[in-house]
Amino acid sequence: MLRVGSSDQGRYLAWDEVRHRQSPEGLTVEQWWTGMRLARDQVARQIPSEPARWRPFTYSLVDPVLEKLHLMDQQAAGRLSAPAPILDPSTRDRYAINGLIEEAIASSQIEGAVATRAAAREMIRQGRKPRDESEQMILNNFAAIRYIAEVRSADLSDEIVLTLHRMLTEGTLEESFAGRFQLPSDERVVVTDVRDGTVVHIPPPAAEIPERMEAMYRFANGVEGGFVHPLVRAIGLHYWLAHDHPFFDGNGRTARALFYWAALRAGYWLTEFVSISRVIVRAPVRYGRAFVYSETDRNDLTYFLIHQLEVLEEAFAGVWGYVEEKQREILAAERLLRSLPSVNHRQRALIGHALRKRGFRYTFQSHATSHGVTRQTARSDLLALAKLGLLDATRQGRRVEFIAPDDLNERLQQR
Structure with missing residues (x-):
């Protein structure tokens, strides 16, 4: 009798990938996929706090997830693995601010900002006013991420989320739309493919937004349910806000900011130094594909979870490399000083x-x-x-x- 697991050689494949592969002998591709889905259903965990009438968000702690969660526990929450300049109170702020600036720039670029990195960094560091909408978007992101760090200890609520959205969209969105959820009387925003305008995601009705946000807050604040790994919670929060798409615009930026809120709140203090968006902006198709795979496969967050953990791994590698580069510069300067x-x-x-x-x-x-x-x-x-x-x-x-x-x-x- 054939046994079908939840993955193929350690890879958590979507139907779009499975259908192009050779199925095990004696099975059609459809049978192979059905077996995979049944195996996944047996080990899937449901995100708590959702009303039973909604299609639940689920995830599976498959080997790739467990391996990367262990790695992130070591890198993002521990102090032994952190480079000395980040541990040193006299230098850590400079690296934290660099991470904030990088995230502000890249998160805006994902949403269409076209300002160069050099011009954006100069604007933030010099404190000058933005010259155009792209620079305004970047400056908004910088202010919003700093706000997230300030409220990391507070429970997530309408007040925080709406304030965050208002900060992110200041000067780039019609004032009547900033800092409020869509209403049943509004034309509902949908997610489209920027290349051809194809609708790739239709969010829940606007009438459900207040109830869905309250459920999201309960999940974010850990009010209900058993143990959820803090990074699963942070990535799940990112997905939930993006999935529900409660705003006219700025949903992606808000979702990524909430990831940082959840990670910092849970004690993953080194995430303050990394930019997930800088990794995402280099491969935006992978980001979108992970979201679509999760959304179209009955809200199985495992695809998105694996992708975001890979993003975090790459982001940490980048910040360690940046710290090493800066240390070499400082050492060279110190020899002359x-x-x-x-x-x-x-x-x-x-x-x-x-x-x-x-x-x-x-x-x-x-x-x-x-x-x-x-x-x-x-x-x-x-x-x-x-x-x-x-x-x-x-x-x-x-x-x-x-x-x-x-x-x-x-x-x-x-x-």
Whole structure:
């Protein structure tokens, strides 16, 4: 007698993938798929808090999920595996802010923002006003993600979700639509394929939104049901908001922000340093496909869960690589700064950046934002570096700018 498992050689395949494969001997492709679905149903877990009349969200803790959850437990919640600069209170803020900026930019790019990464980073660091809607969207994302960090300890509610949506859509969505759910009298928003306009997802009716949001909050806050792994809960929350699509626009950005809220609330503090959207934006088709596979296979979240855990794994690899790169820059700068013991860690970091970005312009605001310090502290740092001859000070109107000189290496060697 043939036994059919829930996966094929460790891969959790969707029907769209199964139908193009060779089925086991003695089975048609349809029989093979039916056997897979029955095996999955036997081990599937239901997301708690949903009324019985709704089609439930389910997931399976198959081997790929368990393996990646274990890896994320080590990387995202533990301190032993974290790079030293992230553990060091004197430098951790700079890396956290970089993660916030990267997530703000990439999450906006997923939704169509076209601003360059360099221009967006410059806008946030300099504190200047956005020039267009794309930059406004990115600035909104940055503010919203910082808000998420502030309310991580609070229970999820209408107040938090609607405030978050209002922040994310400020200046990019008609005011009457910002910060409110769709109403039964509104034309219901559907999800379409941007390439050809094909409808790929029809959300639940707007009349159900209030009840569905209350159920989502109970799930997010862990009010009902047995144990759910915190990252399963965070990814499930991401999926739930995107699936219900309660807003006119900004659903994806809100859903990704709620993932961070849930992960930080559960103690996965290192997620503050990574950008999931930067990984997603490099392969948006995979992101959309994982969602569609889950939605079309009776809301089996396992597809989306596996994809998001893979995204997290790649995001952590990226941040570790970024930290190593920055450490090499700082070490190189420190070798040249040994004769200047009065230079602090923020100034060393800026010189490390200046060595790589000749001609870059720094301001009191950009330095304060990058290091999470007051404007007065930033002012003292930059004026001291200019006095040492390591930055060139210039005035643009009322604003003082400090330029990384082309001969910075030579100047350091002369000190």
